[in-house]
Amino acid sequence: MMTSKSTGLVNWIRSGNLITQIIFALIAGIILALVSKPAAQSVSLLGELFVHALKAVAPILVLLLVTASIANHQQGQKVNIRPIVTLYLLSTFFAAVVAVVASYHFPQTLILTDAHSGSEAPKGILAIAQGILLSMVVNPVDALINANYIGILVWAIALGLAFRHSSAATRNLLNDLSSAITWLVAKVIRCAPIGIFGLVASVLGTNGFSALSSYITLLLLLIGCMLIMALVVNPLLVFWKIRRNPYPLVFLCLKESGVTAFFTRSSAANIPVNMAIAERLGLDEDTYSVSIPLGANISMAGASITITVLTLAAVNTLHISIDLPTAIMLSLVASLCACGASGVAGGSLLLIPVACNMFGIPNEVAMQVVAIGFLISVLQDSAETALNSSTDLLFTAAVCQAANASEQQL
Template sequence: MTLQHLLAAIARGNLVRQIIIGLVLGILFGVFFPQAAQSSQIIGTFFTSALKAVAPILVFVLVMAAIAQHRSGTEIYIKPILLLYILGTFLAALVAVVASFAFPTTLALVTSQVTQNAPTGIVEVLRSLVLNIVDNPVNALLSANYIGILSWAILLGIGLRHVGESTKSMLNDAAQAVTNVVRWVIRLAPLGIFSLIAVTVATTGLGELKAYGHLLMVLVGCMLFVALVVNPLIVFFKIRRNPYPLVFRCLAESGVTAFFTRSSAANVPVNLLLCKKLGLHEDTYSVSIPLGATINMAGAAVTITVLTLAAVHTLNIPVDIPTAFLLSVLATIGACGASGVPGGSLLLIPMACSLFGISHDLAAQVVSVGFIISVVQDSSETALNSSTDVLFTAASDKAMQDPAAAIGDRAA
């Protein structure tokens, strides 16, 4: 087999399986060949450098394109669903904040790369936030100033909402091109994880893996709490009936499929079919489901928040309540621009880390940790995101159709 054929086979292979293999081999390599594992660090460095390079342009292009694609007039019948999407994502971020402080996680990071400008309170955070918002857009991209990148992406997206369809098509193509680059970078994840795990085990032993397990438990625990407590409460206040039959049906028929596909976009046909079975209005769900696959990202908000606060705890950066609230807002905005590819939300972590003055280099290390646990994290995140698309669409639609109708009465 030639090298070209080998690379093609790797590119077509199952990414989850490859990550698991890289994880296991990295542990074994670090345990039995610690000196050789140290020399493999260049592979992990290359992977984290690639993540650092693609993250700023990813945030800028995807958020700008998502806002620009909004069509005037559609808010007439999807506005209630859109509000539920935003509320659910924000509450998920708040849950992640509370869980992160209740069960703090620390990570093994190269802390020599930490910036010395970590904020000490909400006043300093707001001052830094305002100055970063008005940063030059070119400088924001060059210096990885994610607050500036996000603000310019939002402003340009709003300014481009009323341009011609050809321009919007070009923006959509640009977003797709960036997404393809992200896919290529993520294909390097098995090799990067192999190197990072091998170096970690060779340096600190197997004890550090316990921190990864703790981090994963916090992440999945938050997502389960959102799916089984927060979302049902939101639906209950919308339809004033027992929400759990609808919640469990969405999890069973949408969440399970999304767990294995690991892509909200790929699960759109499944969600459209489920909406049809539930007897929802087609002119509503044909818009809200594709829209939800782009902006309804409660799982992404949890991932961004938990991993950011893990870095904060590692660096012993003080966080007050207003700053934590601001992090939830930022995570909500960032999650709405999360890429539709597996692991896309991880690339938005540096944006949230910048709120606390954490350097871009150190944030890239946190992203690498996210990829190590992504086999479970990303599947759980996608299951929550995708099932919630149908859940909130159904809740809003049933509230408008007949508030007294029993859940599932219209199921075919």
Template sequence: MKNAIRKWNQISLVKRILIGIVIGIALALTVPDAAKWVSVFGSLFVGALKAVAPVLVLFLVMHAISKHRSGHKTNMKSIVALYGISTFLAGFVAVVASFLFPVTLSLAPGAEDVTPPGGIVEVLQTLLFNIVDNPINALLNGNYIGILTWAVLLGIALRNAADTTKNMLGNISDAISKLVKWVINLAPIGIMGLVFEAIVTNGLSALLDYGKLLAVLLGCMFFIALVINPIIVYINIRQNPYPLVLRCLRESGITAFFTRSSAANIPVNMSLCEKLGLDEDTYSVSIPLGATINMAGAAVTISVLTLAAVHTLGIQVDFGTALILSILAAVSAAGASGVAGGSLLLIPLASSLFGIPDDIAMQVVGVGFIIGVLQDSCETALNSSSDALFTATAEYAKKRKQNKVVKMTA
């Protein structure tokens, strides 16, 4: 048994995940009733990731800032700029695609039980209240803006603490990181359960009526992941971007696709950044921050579904107004971490830009929930994988500039 486990662990994690996916699909198609117990593994896996992620973020960020050396740059400005550029361009791509391939919807009620934010002020107000949230409450509810705020403040307060205190924080961080590795090692079994549950519960038949809408949504997301993001990376590192892009999609995007949670994927991205040899002082902050504000996929969802409602109602919109939509979508998506329901509940906010009534906008939200099986999975995969991608890009760009300076002075 030990030899079998050892050989299994020697196989790359991606290959093991693919094996889990195949087994999950096979069980769902052949013995869906007899294998219902398999779905428990998926719930346990996501639950374990969500449980460990807040504690991991708190101690990693606190430890990184407490031991931060004066004058040591962390590239956070560059990373935040990359997050913002990517999110805006995602909204812009979605607007262009919606004009090139207009989609109309057969609207029907289906989202009466959810309440959207009343406006951009409410979104930003929620964001600010998340910042001053009680730390215990933030940990319990997975409020990463609040967790980050407390971790940064405590880290700054502990910068003059004794070395023994900092070493203790480091030991706790290492122990939690070890737990995370154990959880991630169970990803193949967890994803097997998630795939099984998704196919048995939802199937694919419910998505056929919305094929064109899905094609525009997913087409935009793939275009951003495989064209826009590589261009951004190339401009910064001046090397072939695809090895890095594809590795982030493979090692981060796959797990994010099935967990459908950027928060649950934080430990996966932390592990990927460690493998890439990135600066822990940087990625311990940039990864949880990216899970909150780096929302290219959400910007696509908001823009495409809003313009689908516009086309359905026959509203004439000039491209300038639609461009404002891409800016609004980017800002809203970045500040939506505290809004229950994620990107879909920001559709009424964006729809108000075109005078669309809330009752119509909420029907569009209902359509979003129907296609959420694929939409939300691809959105999360794009959002989460680009957190690690842009963290690595900023560090590689910094090294390129340093090497250039060394060559010029030599």
């Protein structure tokens, strides 16, 4: 028979504050790595199970959410998607500009050794554009299996439009399926503290804290750019929409969405968290049920920063001089590449060679930069995802609140 203390502990694990639990798990993982590296390495399975579970449920989540939202949209309903998408794209571009300016004032260099022999990357801007177009028309089953979120999004929109002509019972079934997968993802995210404990302990137990020491200034530059976006540029864009102090909304989104996304490292898996917050804020469901899954695919300010900063670090290392027009062109390329990253963990890193190609940097050298990116991805990818996912919620809330204010004035 369980005692009252053990019952309280179980209830706290099942329904306690997730952010508090994640912090406890993070501390516990660090302590275990410091006390015993073999023990820390032995719990890696917990982290791997959590990551694989997120990867398994995220693609079907995006498919069902977008399909159900579009299928149940009624003609004449105003969903305000266009201004939200505009903010997404502006934020992604401005993030690249911030990264260019910061890299100019705080230039970084890399230790380039043997060429990385990992995944192949696109070799030019036309290649990435062609890749995006081809990924839009893949087989839907293939898109789900390979987590091709652009392909999933295209099929979800197409199916949603088709199901708008179906019976009410069919549309209700889609809603039920969407609710079911959302519930399932929420249960997976409740396991985040256990998964994070395994991830942190195993990474630190295997690599130690020295893996990050060689590139601490590079990490600081990346995270600094992301903080500028989160605390300066994004609030300015929000103020442009709501015409009042944006920081209460900004801090709410960073706390409620950004912290969770920082540890799950998946914009797609953080969709249910963002939608639950949107519902609590009283936002228009017809808007956020589409804009938040869409943002997980095209709102990529963090990825834009990563591509730009690491590319310019390679440029500085090779003593390649660039002018302002070239830097602006890099911002455009980085924005396009970031939208092609599609919320996949580490996806922005594999697109770095596209930007490097602008400066004639060989693919072998560019893939060394990718390898360095993976080395620091423990913090870089987490901060990138936190910015991306919290921005999705922030701009959705800003546009919805602006629309409500306009209606009240009429």
